[in-house]
Amino acid sequence: QFFGAAVAIASGFSVGREGPGVHLGASSGSQLGLYLGLPNNSLRTLIGCGCAAAIAASFNTPLAAVIFTLEVFAFDYVLVNLAPVLVAAVTGTVMTRLVYGSNPAFSTPAVTLQNLPELVNLLLLGAVIGVLAALFTHCLEYFSSFQKSAPRWRRFLIASIAMATIGVWLPDTLGIGYQTIDKVVAGNYLLVTLLLITLAKLLATTFCLGLGIPGGLIGPTLVIGATAGGTFYAFLIAAGVSSEELSGGDFYALLGMAAMMGATLQAPLAALTSLLEMGQDATILLPGMMTIVTATLVSRIAFGKESVFHRLLRVRGVNFETTAMHRSLREVGVLAAVDPSFEIWHREIDAEQLEKICQSKVRWLILHDGKVPVAAVRQRSLADFMTLLKQNNLLPDEAAKALAANEPLNLPGLIAQFDSHTTDLAPPQLVTLSRVDSLATLDEAHETMQRDNTRLFYAQSSHAHGLDGIYGLLPLESVEHYYR
Template identity: 40%
Template sequence: MPDHLPPKPDHSLHQLRIRLSSADALPQLTAIGMLIGLLAGGLLILFREIVTGSTSFWQSGGDEHFETLSDLLRLIIPIMGSLIILCLFTCTPIKRRTVGILHVVECLQFHKGKMSFTGMLLQFFGAAIALVSGFSVGREGPAVHVGAATGSLLGQKLRLPQNTLNILAACGASAAISASFNTPMAGVIFAMEVVVRQYTLNSFIPVIAAAVMAAVLSQIMYGPDPAFMVPVIPMASLTELGIAAASACLIGLLAAGFIRLQLWTASKRQQLFINPLLLAGLCMGAAGYFLPAVMGIGYETVDLILNGELMDISFLLTLLTAKLVITALVTGLGIPGGIIGPSLMMGALAAAAFGHLGDLALNLPDISTAFHALLGMVAMMAAVLQAPMAALVTVLELTRNPHIIMPAMFVIVIACLISGRLTARGGLIEMQLNAKGYNHQHSLLNRLLSQKGVATLMSRNFDLLNDSDIVQVQVHASLQDALEIMETHSVEVLGVYTSGKHQQVLCGVITRKAIDSFYR
């Protein structure tokens, strides 16, 4: 057969895929990030409206007023919700039943950023049912899953290079936090610190674009105000900083206890004589029967604390204990909800109670409940997730007050150090990954190879003798994928294929020597 070059692929996305395989495709990635921000933001607005609209069937006061229900309804509704969630899980393949931020991090770090549509649907509807049923879970974790899956699925649908899937999923995650709290900067930092776990210029710009687009949609729908109405906070005295430091020590202990209890509950899930989801419904119903304020995310309670309308120390401590225990139990038993919202409430309760105790002990005039509650919220969030920057930026955007930065940094450091000391320096996500047997410390080489596409190193100058014996790799694959295929088939050269109009078309070759030269 005479030497010849293969026909060029006739595909509108081919050049885009080639461009995105490199590490310098910022304009293209940014444009796609903006699209993901709009899609994810729209989905999360739909999610929020479904929850609010569904809850209004039995609550006249809104989606956080479970105390308006009768004792019997507060007992029954979580049990009914757990049964519906159980049906959803039963109808979902076992491999698609992992949800939440843990699932997002797992997919990005160990499964090349590939997320499933089935898992996203389970998270969307399962979390909606959990929130409508009054479970003590948050909507931010499910929102991160839905947002990240939106980015990943768009990339998979367009068959974009696999080295871009992590960035696209991070765009969706940042859009989720941005739309949930109306805090775009916190969304960006959260995606980088908690989800992607690295800071690179190539991912920062698209993630920022996605967060901005989601925030624009959220503000069009709900206005410019953040999730909480925070009053003006005066400058704190040195005595109040001392109380905040002591409160941060307590919050560090509480965060470690919450993580340990959640992990212990999850480890016992397979040993129970009753279905874990049904048991979660029974526990939630019993807790709601005796203490209505423990139901739901807890944002209404946080608003009351921030505005100085909840001052009873004994009630604060009772609610704190119940919220911590029931949230750890229901999430550990598998209810598809998040822990960020409840952790903010726990932090506010702990700090408010400790602030009042300090006021009683030291007889301080005009102590600021909002000041201590805000510091407690960010300290608890930072300690549970071991995400200090995300928590710091969150409080800055919530308060829009630069004077809060120094006290917030102070309590975050204390709470993270104490919690990390008691949990092997790992947050909840890290500990959950360890419990599943993952080694989260990826080598620098694997990370480097996963960020480059084969199209950047493939050669278009080659002689084709017989393409029937060529081991194939797709043009959207990463260098890590190519190296794994070479190891599996014991070859030194792969043919790089892309989709033509009617068949797969050879568009280049990549060699082991080229990959070796790249990383050396």
């Protein structure tokens, strides 16, 4: 990612620099968590820390990096998530400022809203940006599936030819495009040129990223938003609106940047925070809120586009749910919910072992076949059931003879006999077991339960096999307890 993105950006591909940084930060956090043997919910927090540090270092906007991580990763706003991400963002920003100084990624002028009636224009600008954001996401989805089975060299060659063709006619679309933002803010483009750059940059970025060119998309979306905002301002001037009634092209360009970012990522608060940190003026918050919220709603509600990152995950076959239930379950590891009160027994037991089982104080009995656990039963239910059988002489002849001779008795088989032939005696429920990794989250366990129609897991260490390293049992009721 590091060298590939460096070559791609230096070669003029329309990709951003923050994407590889996020990949490096996320992979570093993941590797650190794996090395320390942390559960997946803690691993996810470390991945978020790496992303926050990368975003903060790329744009010199620590607070926006924190909000971005919480919104895009669907973290709950709680201290256990917020504190480590804050520390990571501050660390990334400090390291960048030690090397490059405190200047932002690109300069933004001091802008302000001239008059309140201009909010109507910003409402229209937000709607236009929302359409562009939906188009960006749709094109990226389409190009991600285009030539998907083709060799990598062929996809890179096609992307190179397309980017070179666009770059010959519109050089301002090459690279990340931060210089283009400076020119838009300075008012160096005409209406037609701004419109062409906006559409060409959108097409070039989605085409390059869709074909697998390493790079990010946040930087190019900022450029697209800036040129779209400049286009909207130039259109108002061409339509006869006096420049004295408007706040200026730089004002519309800055709002377009934030709105495009918020609508594409479906992270309006992160976009608003970026606007505040880049503009360094709180008076821009009101118009920023109007534009960003409108763009986000148009993209989400009118076109049904969720975050571009989540859409790309679905294209790759990864389902990432962001409902309140899934967010709650992702925060909890399996080991926090397992029932550790259990004993492991072979499914074939003699009279002496049965007596020990009936006198046990544990809640669960795990039955195995000599190799792996196969079923589990409540200890109290089994003890009461066996006591009832003995007191009423209801034991089958073969079972009674086996117990009298202290020979092995197949416990699941005994329970199954009464389950199929007895109507007035309720046997204990024998539940089939499935394995879940002890490092998994409750969300992963719940997803497996739904997929495999399983109601009970045994949590086992990642490095253990057979009957070793079992921490406890995880029934469906324990999982549901964390979101009901």
